[in-house]
Amino acid sequence: MQSESALRLVWIYPDLLSTYGDQGNALVLEQRAQRRGIPVQTLHLRSSDPVPEGGDIYLIGGGEDRPQILAAERLRRDGGLQRAIARGATMLAVCAGYQIMGHTFGGEEGQPVAGLGLLDIESGRGAQRSVGELAADVDAALNLPTLTGFENHMGLTRLGSGVRPLSRTRIGIGNGDGTEGCYAGRIVGTYLHGPALARNPALADLLLSWAVGSALAPIDDTWFDRLREERLAAVLPPR
Numbered sequence: 001m002q003s004e005s006a007l008r009l010v011w012i013y014p015d016l017l018s019t020y021g022d023q024g025n026a027l028v029l030e031q032r033a034q035r036r037g038i039p040v041q042t043l044h045l046r047s048s049d050p051v052p053e054g055g056d057i058y059l060i061g062g063g064e065d066r067p068q069i070l071a072a073e074r075l076r077r078d079g080g081l082q083r084a085i086a087r088g089a090t091m092l093a094v095c096a097g098y099q100i101m102g103h104t105f106g107g108e109e110g111q112p113v114a115g116l117g118l119l120d121i122e123s124g125r126g127a128q129r130s131v132g133e134l135a136a137d138v139d140a141a142l143n144l145p146t147l148t149g150f151e152n153h154m155g156l157t158r159l160g161s162g163v164r165p166l167s168r169t170r171i172g173i174g175n176g177d178g179t180e181g182c183y184a185g186r187i188v189g190t191y192l193h194g195p196a197l198a199r200n201p202a203l204a205d206l207l208l209s210w211a212v213g214s215a216l217a218p219i220d221d222t223w224f225d226r227l228r229e230e231r232l233a234a235v236l237p238p239r
């Protein structure tokens with residue numbers, strides 16, 4: 001974290017939570033910012049290091065149950081992410097990372113484990129693993145196209161009144177009640193891998209626009225669009 005003017009991305013705990021290529025979310029944000037002339041600095045924050053409070057966008061990914069519990073404990077103890085969010089930082093939390101943002105989540109035996117309480121959600125273990133492609137229509141207030149991605153999780157998530165569902169599933173399980181993910185303030189949580197921001201560049205731009213405080217110029221998305229169309233056509237009937 002050197003330059004004051006660069007957009008500061010913090011990729012949280014790649015040594016614990018880095019399954020399914022979720023690090024690609026950081027790469028997509030970097031690339032889409034740089035293509036608009038916005039310089040970016042990305043910190044790959046190991047779990048042995050303190051969480052810097054001065055980041056603009058924090059990213060956390062999916063993982064197995066035990067590293068997830070360890071990550072939650074370390075983040076709770078550290079407090080830096082909570083302070084960053086309190087001063088308005090943007091956050092994308094995926095799968096295990098999404099569950100950690102809530103009040104509690106289910107450990108490897110289903111026992112409740114304390115999360116950070118940054119999102120008004122509670123997760124527990126479902127009866128069976130939710131695996132496969134997911135497509136979901138985004139909350140109209142966010143004005144984003146249909147989400148695409150894949151999911152692989154045991155946990156299911158109950159949304160409290162302090163969050164809004166990110167989307168409603170057309171294919172897939174998501175939170176388990178017909179919704180997928182949630183958002184509150186500048187925090188977005190989702191079960192989607194893909195990576196989520198490679199499959200859904202409009203979501204990447206929404207996060208970037210929150211962080212820079214203004215709308216972003218459009219860029220050529222031919223390759224992103226091809227990936228989206230191919231994945232959506234594979235699972236959805238033609239409209």
Ligand code: GLN
Nearest residue numbers: 062063095096153154155
């Ligand atoms: N361990 C969590 C679950 O199974 C998260 C899994 C993941 O991140 N893929 O629900």
